[in-house]
Amino acid sequence: MTTTAQQPLNSGFGATSTAEEVIKGIDLTGRVAIVTGGYSGIGLETARVLRAAGAEIVVPARDVERARTALKAVPGAEVEYLDLLDPASIDTFAEKFLASGRPLHLLVNSAGIMATPLKRDARGYETQFATNHLGHFQLTTRLWPALVAAEGARVVALSSRGIRFAGIDFDDLHFEHRAYEPFAAYGQSKTANALFAVELDRRGRAQGIRAFAVHPGLIIDTGLVKHLDTSVLQAAGALDGEGRPVRDPERQMKTVQQGAATGVWCATSPQLAGLGGVYCENVDISPLVTAENEAAWYAGENTPGVLPRAVDPEAAARLWEISERLTA
Template identity: 45%
Template sequence: MAFGADTTTDEVIAGIDLRGKQALVTGASTGLGEETARALASAGAAVTLAVRDKAKGEAAAERIRKVTGNQGIDVAQVELSVPDSVRACAKTWLAGHGPLHLLVNNAGVMACPLTRTAEGWEMQFATNHLGHFLLTNLLAPALKAGAPGRIVNLSSAGHRFADVNFVDPHFNHRDYDKWSSYGQSKTANVLFSVELTRRLAPYGITANAVHPGGIQTELGRHLTDSDIEALMARVKTNAGSGEFKFKTIPAGAATSVWAATSPELEGRGGLYLEDCHVGELKSGPAASSGYFAYATDPASAARLWALSEATLGETFDLG
């Protein structure tokens, strides 16, 4: 069947057998993350829910066990904006598990007020990119042991709001704008997929970035009514003649599940995916779909990797 914007996770996962596979999904206690984990579990995968709130994660795990009959669901606690928490999570997970076949970096924050981590990093860049950068690299040995494997990085059409500002990514010397901040973090998610694929493809591991579509989830918990009005005005302007529609959570999570499991994507990485298909290169402020060229630029992807290593004070050799 042809997949599109209204395709659901159950339609994507139909006929897919993930028995014997291990997956890890961040931000899986609610919303898109929980639905992604449920779909993977329904196909037989063992799934770790990596979450901030352990109690909420355990509740989600129990819901998934109940609806899928799959008892191979466990929970790991991680605070992505805290490097020591990410390191502890990865260390514990590696000690208790074998190979990792599917990693879905789903968690994120959106348009929050200016907040800084203990290190002084801007929160959206720290959570949406740096935390997942660190976690993925720390889990790389398990991914290589489980190859062929896939990494899915949740990006957004919001990447079109801003490129990565390599001079001042943390807004130390420029006025903070929550949408520019969100945009650069989502661009970083795409660039990370490009460089990950370059480094890991020789081992049979690919990474792709996903735009899930517009979904009303806890991601928007920081938005005021005026924020939502402004966002919708921007979306409608960008949509041109197209009509914007919110997706259901099963439809929103479908592209993540498609990225993780579709035979069509075997061996393909560094792509921007939306509505269960590969997005197209677009230009201009009125682009209603697709990606901007700066989000997949190989030189920027390599530069972001170097910036991320320097920020974290750690070098990763995936060879």
């Protein structure tokens, strides 16, 4: 199996497509899916449409009662305790799932935090990197036997166009020697999510495990932007003068239903059979950002694409090895 080219398939879908539209006609009966963050925002919509297509849904949650309340809209969804900043809880969750004997066909790593003030976990790790990347890295690797048992599993890592803010600073992952900047930390964690999919796919594809990274779009009516002032969102054009969300899918300003579409497509579409290790957006594989269109991409001029540094196989392999050490 060779590495999938980072170029669009012309899927027939686009920026306005919804999760319901991309999963139409797909039967997930007998499939098991874990969706982190599956009780709010994009994660909840992902869990809802996967369940409606017949999948068994397991949602790990730090706030179990809140999750159970939200998931009343997803009949039959299971809720189990998990805190992505607590390695012991990740191991406990994974051990319980493995003990159930079920294969894991779909793992959607949707939970995340964004642009938070500087905080560190009990290990001293910066929390955006620890939550968005390391917690999901540990969860995925602990669940490896169940992914293998599925004989055709897919893992979806929610990345972001936030990769624009920063690559990986391998010399100072946790901002111990440089000034902390919330968006730089967010960008590093989202680049890590993209690189994780690259190396996970390389390591897993011989055992039937394929991985995809996803840019869902800018969806502000979720808890992800709670640390951002309204003025920041208005300056970015995401809120109008009355504080209402701006909807412009071609500029990545999407509804929750549109934001969940690419992740659901990556998790379920037969168009991606035999493919993996790529970064996707607008329900297709993204093109690489080139020197010719880099300025337009950074300016946000409706230019799709992924920075080469976010899909670099050497950086992905290096990050994997470091993550193994950091998560023991």
